[in-house]
Amino acid sequence: MLLTNKQVSWFKIVLFILALLPFIRLVSFVFLDKLGANPVEFITRNTGDWTLYFLCFTLAVTPLRKLLHMPWLIRCRRMLGLYAFFYAFLHFMTFLWFDHFFDVAEMWKDVIKRPFITVGFIAFVLLIPLAATSTNAMIKRLGGKRWQWLHRLIYLIAPLGVLHYFWMKAGKNDFSQPVLFGLIVAGLLMIRLWWRWFGRDPVVVTGA
Amino acid sequence: MLIKRSSNGIDLPYSSEITPRAVFEARRDFIRKMAVGSIAGTALFEMANRAAFAQNAGAQKLAANLNSAYALVEKKTAYKDATTYNNFYEFGTDKADPAITAHTLKTRPWSVSIEGEVKKPMTLDLDSLVKLAPLEERIYRLRCVEGWSMVIPWVGYSLSNLIKKVEPTGNAKYIEFVTLEDKKQMPGLRSPVLEWPYVEGLRMDEANHPLALLTFGMYGEVLPNQNGAPVRMVLPWKYGFKSAKSIVKIRFVKDQPRTAWNIAAPSEYGFYSNVNPDVDHPRWSQATERRIGEDGLFTRKRKTLMFNGYSEVASLYSGMDLKKLF
Numbered sequence: 001m002l003l004t005n006k007q008v009s010w011f012k013i014v015l016f017i018l019a020l021l022p023f024i025r026l027v028s029f030v031f032l033d034k035l036g037a038n039p040v041e042f043i044t045r046n047t048g049d050w051t052l053y054f055l056c057f058t059l060a061v062t063p064l065r066k067l068l069h070m071p072w073l074i075r076c077r078r079m080l081g082l083y084a085f086f087y088a089f090l091h092f093m094t095f096l097w098f099d100h101f102f103d104v105a106e107m108w109k110d111v112i113k114r115p116f117i118t119v120g121f122i123a124f125v126l127l128i129p130l131a132a133t134s135t136n137a138m139i140k141r142l143g144g145k146r147w148q149w150l151h152r153l154i155y156l157i158a159p160l161g162v163l164h165y166f167w168m169k170a171g172k173n174d175f176s177q178p179v180l181f182g183l184i185v186a187g188l189l190m191i192r193l194w195w196r197w198f199g200r201d202p203v204v205v206t207g208a
Numbered sequence: 209m210l211i212k213r214s215s216n217g218i219d220l221p222y223s224s225e226i227t228p229r230a231v232f233e234a235r236r237d238f239i240r241k242m243a244v245g246s247i248a249g250t251a252l253f254e255m256a257n258r259a260a261f262a263q264n265a266g267a268q269k270l271a272a273n274l275n276s277a278y279a280l281v282e283k284k285t286a287y288k289d290a291t292t293y294n295n296f297y298e299f300g301t302d303k304a305d306p307a308i309t310a311h312t313l314k315t316r317p318w319s320v321s322i323e324g325e326v327k328k329p330m331t332l333d334l335d336s337l338v339k340l341a342p343l344e345e346r347i348y349r350l351r352c353v354e355g356w357s358m359v360i361p362w363v364g365y366s367l368s369n370l371i372k373k374v375e376p377t378g379n380a381k382y383i384e385f386v387t388l389e390d391k392k393q394m395p396g397l398r399s400p401v402l403e404w405p406y407v408e409g410l411r412m413d414e415a416n417h418p419l420a421l422l423t424f425g426m427y428g429e430v431l432p433n434q435n436g437a438p439v440r441m442v443l444p445w446k447y448g449f450k451s452a453k454s455i456v457k458i459r460f461v462k463d464q465p466r467t468a469w470n471i472a473a474p475s476e477y478g479f480y481s482n483v484n485p486d487v488d489h490p491r492w493s494q495a496t497e498r499r500i501g502e503d504g505l506f507t508r509k510r511k512t513l514m515f516n517g518y519s520e521v522a523s524l525y526s527g528m529d530l531k532k533l534f
Contacts, residue, residue: 037289037293037303038293038500040504041356043505098505098506113488114492167491170473170491173472174399174401176399
């Protein structure tokens, strides 16, 4: 399916608004007092969930683009990646502000002492250079090859995010959701390995 | 189920005659919102919501006199929060689940069998169990192992009353509480998150401590299903999961019981699980807690107290290394 430039622009506007809806919902819940009995827990989980969703969406762009023959999808990837960073940032800020009240020393103790926080923190820190080099100017400055290498960090960040979620749930013995995220991320990474090892585009069967 | 009584010689009004806190809070909230002229639509909607939750429609009253020895002055948790934010894995692992799914629990007829190392094993139906000793209202702090806390007015009596009645033998060193296990009534049992049935336990001297409350009600009403109806334990100096819910069996045993969370994750949940700010959970600190309904987004968490502030239990553990026997 091919879209005109104009159609892609419209698609991106709609996508931008859709991706912002979880945030708008969260803010409205704060004002409507609908965050439930434990607002901090609600916000932490909600922003964490959306970070993982957007990491998956971002990783899905390339496979979908190839499988569905929608090359223009690549033009949405930066936005999706930046949204992943946006929700990760909110997640981190919830931790730093509402949980630790900007007591950086306390927060640091938590980061070092608890592996699931360590892993989540590393994943967040690794997202920062990706967000910072997302502009066209930065791509030019780094050069396409180097930029691409840097942005392959996402292949590390997404599994770390899933591991963070998995360990968080471990003590509650409830693995269904982390396992689902794990399978999705694994699938999205495996398909890339498959393409790498067995030729470029094995799925181009019909004349697209 | 109105049981008229005046223990302690103190003539307090029945809790059912007092306007429930949630209702008068809702009224004040309503007045305030009207006064500031906030967006009326939202306010009215919220108001209606809260009023509806203030009392469990059609819930049976369970009146009891407040035991002044356990009349905390701390602000009670809103009924709505205490009944919609629950860990009760038999009804789902999300804390919002039990309030939605626990309606399938049939709390009548109900009986509790008391067995094991006792001279007088017996099976008591719920009514006989309730009448076994005078009911008291006690306001206890509840500290969840997850780092949040509530203040709840419970209705029940000290478990020691029941223990005395069944006359434990010299072999009875521990007591074990077994929760109902019925897939038809409890959708959460389909998931293997814990070994079912849920088993909890105490050492005999802990079980005999007057604080250990065999509980039938909260907020002057019979327990809502999601809070462990029709009968549960409340052990305010221990993390919440130690207080077994929907109990069908109480066994007196020689050896330390294998308890549900201890089986699932022995490094995270010890047999004793006393509230202890100095022993962290591996994945979070236990030094502080968030009081539900009070410590919101812009309030610091409060310090957790040793034994959740119930220092009278300290003598039970003298000489024990509570860092090892957590």
